[in-house]
Amino acid sequence: IKKIAVFTSGGDSPGMNAAIRSVVRACAFMKLECVAIYRGYQGMIDGDFKPVNARSVNNIINKGGTVLKSARCEEFRTPEGRKKAHEQLVKAGIDAFVVIGGNGSFAGAQLFNEEFDFPVMGIPGTIDNDIIGTSYTIGFDTAINTVVEVIDKIRDTASSHNRLFFIEVMGRDVGHIALNAGVGAGAEEILIPEQNLGLERLLDSLKRSKKSGKSSSIVIVAEGDKTGKNVFELKEYVEEHLPIYDVRVSVLGHMQRGGNPTCFDRVLASRMGVKAVEALIEGKSNYMVGIRDTKLVLVPIKEAISAHTAIDEELIRVSDIMTI
Ligand code: F6P
Secondary structure (H helix, E strand, O other), rough: OOEEEEEEEOOOOOOOHHHHHHHHHHHHHHEEEEEEEEEEEHHHOOOEEEEEEEHHHOOOOOOOOOOOOOOOHHHHOOOHHHHHHHHHHHHHHOEEEEEEOOOOOOHHHHHHHHOOOEEEEEEEEEOOEOOOOOOEEHHHHHHHHHHHHHHHHHHHHHHHHOOEEEEEEOOOOOOOHHHHHHHHHHOOOEEEOEEEOHHHHHHHHHHEEEEEEEEOOEEEEEEOOOOOOOHHHHHHHHHHHOOOOEEEEEEHHHHHOOOOOOHHHHHHHHHHHHHHHHHOOOOOOOEEEEEEEEEEEEEOOOOOOOOOOOOOOOOOOOHHHOOO
């Protein structure tokens, strides 16, 4: 392997830049050429490539988003799109690529590897932390810290007015952001897709908390929760069935994806980038770099995209105990 391409794909996440920097510098250290691909798989199809060296990635470790831009690319889902992408890589003399992204991006890489026997390596970059085989994805730590910071602020106004807040957080089909940020911010209730306890339980819990002397409450709602109601409908439901509360709603949205990465995400990204390049040099392909018990591991991409990471049952229990 002489020339490696690196790109970011799917939803951006804080720490992606640190991962790009790591791949580029590991290539420079190991005397390999490195090419940046802009706009993910779309840029691969369009041949949007640029040779990069160690100095090209100065001053990006601290930045949120991705300097290489990102895209969710429909064309790459088609055999014609992937053929075009392959032709572009061959034309540019690229021997392997490192994709920094989530489930969808890995599924594309896996297919591409099977079709063209092209060496690929994945680095998990998503705020959702939903990729099986790694305890952490790059961006999750920053996102939960952002969410906790915002909930702390909402708590100030909630308690000043004795209000109940429903706060919707991201996470797609999983509740990792909701559960972790909810416990970290001391939420009263956390509604996650993995555990639908029903609306009765929510009302009971809110009643109990009022009775026990709490004047305000924070309920975190994962965007994928299974109550069948969105945060605005939940507000109406509670107002109707439990008119003791003055209820407000806050949808945090894309602010959760932005911001400077935490030190944890920067270190994780730096480690994973080096590992990805080393693995390609060793002739490995079709793996995702993961972290388990503080050690880096290589997980077959097939396995990484086979399911979502299970929710932490122990943390659910802690959350229940904390809301006494
Ligand atoms: O996967 C990251 C994520 O932010 C999810 O939490 C969310 O469901 C989705 O992306 C939003 O996607 P978009 O930015 O395309 O609206």
